Amino acid sequence: MQLSRLVSTEKACEHPPKGLRHHSCSVVGPFAVIFGGETLGKGRDAVCNDLYVHDARSSPGKWFHFPSSNRALKRIGHRTCLLNDKLYLVGGFGADGKTPCPEISTLEISL
Structure with missing residues (x-):
């Protein structure tokens, strides 16, 4: 995925994250890539799997x-790391905020 192309698609909604904690952030050139975390709202489903790009x-x-509609990717307390044009999503806890996530997911990224 080329970040500059991704932010110019119709899939891109222009608005910042609101009240996230326990999310991850990786810097890729002029972009900050934020994933997952827990929203600070009072909703029952506070763990999210959304991707934000600044x-x-x-x-x-x-x-x-x-x-994202993929519930399996909901994470809090995880880390992302950029290595050789791949963003690795490692560790953390799943949708219930308690179950550890042993899977490592990757996303191919380029500028």
Whole structure:
């Protein structure tokens, strides 16, 4: 996935994350890639699997939101790490906020 192309698609909703904690953030060139975490709202399903991308190529920067319907990727307390154009999603806890996630997921990324 090329980040510059992704943020210019119709799938990109322009709005920043609201009240996240226990999420991950990796910097990829001029982009900050935020994944998962727990929303601070009062909703019952607080663990999320959304992807947010902050594009700092303009001033002020723009936020883009990419919701996901894959419940298996809901994570809190995890880490992301960029290595050789792949973003690795490691560890953390699943949708219930208590069950450890042993799977490692990857996302191919380029500028």
